[in-house]
Amino acid sequence: MRIGIYPGSFDPITNGHLDIIERGRKLFDKLYIVLSINPNKKTLFTLDERIALLKEVTKEFDNVDIATTDKLTVDCAKELGASFMLRGLRAVTDFEYELQINLFNKALNNDIETIFIMSANEYNFLSSSSVKEVALFGGDISKFVPKCVETAIHEKINK
Ligand code: ADP
Numbered sequence: 231m232r233i234g235i236y237p238g239s240f241d242p243i244t245n246g247h248l249d250i251i252e253r254g255r256k257l258f259d260k261l262y263i264v265l266s267i268n269p270n271k272k273t274l275f276t277l278d279e280r281i282a283l284l285k286e287v288t289k290e291f292d293n294v295d296i297a298t299t300d301k302l303t304v305d306c307a308k309e310l311g312a313s314f315m316l317r318g319l320r321a322v323t324d325f326e327y328e329l330q331i332n333l334f335n336k337a338l339n340n341d342i343e344t345i346f347i348m349s350a351n352e353y354n355f356l357s358s359s360s361v362k363e364v365a366l367f368g369g370d371i372s373k374f375v376p377k378c379v380e381t382a383i384h385e386k387i388n389k
Contacts, residue, residue: 234258234314234345237303240265240280241273242379243287244361246353250318251294254347260293262310267300274362274386287376304339315342320349320356362387 236254240247240263255261263284267277275283281296288294299306307315315335317328332344349356356374365371365383372380 231259231311232257232314233260233262233310233312234316235262235264235297235303235307235310235312236316237264237266237306239271239273239358240284241358242275242280242283242361242375242382244353244356244358244375244379245373246318246320246349246356248287248376249350249353250316250347251288251291254316254345255291255294257316257345258293258314260295261291261316262295262297262312263288264303264306264310265296265298266303267298275382279382283379283382286378302338304335304342307342308339313342315344317344317346318349319346321354 234254234257236251238247251261251263265277265280273280277298281298284296288296297306297310303315319325319328328346335342335344361371361374362383366387371383375383
């Protein structure tokens with residue numbers, strides 16, 4: 231079985247992530263979206279809220295599951311039986327960071343291969359933080375996130 235993991239914060243999931251999941255899942259028999267349990271990282275959405283949104287937007291994808299980990303990503307991959315790690319690459323900005331973590335992960339576990347998928351043109355500029363920022367200043371985010379995520383962001387920031 232070809233198993234992959236797609237690790238990230240997903241705070242919250244955007245159409246950019248979703249595009250990588252839709253395209254990436256075709257490469258694997260099973261793709262786990264992996265959220266790190268990191269109490270030191272400040273997020274807008276709690277772990278449970280991020281999981282609920284991920285479940286909602288990936289419910290049609292029969293080979294996609296959600297997992298969490300409090301360990302190193304490569305150790306989590308091993309536990310899930312995954313030999314591949316999926317990452318999205320936007321323009322040039324992600325390259326240096328991704329190169330660095332890829333080299334690090336390789337040093338930690340050389341058996342896990344990272345697969346990069348280039349962002350679609352329309353999502354090249356899109357990040358969870360920019361969506362949150364735009365929403366905070368009252369901008370329209372409907373083009374950037376699924377409907378349920380848009381509603382959840384508005385509920386959060388209007389609290
Ligand atoms: P992290 O906290 O590790 O940056 P994210 O949840 O922001 O995690 O992103 C997870 C992965 O999805 C990363 O590989 C990131 O480059 C990728 N990604 C995020 N937004 C986009 C996008 N708009 N298009 C393509 N890939 C993206």
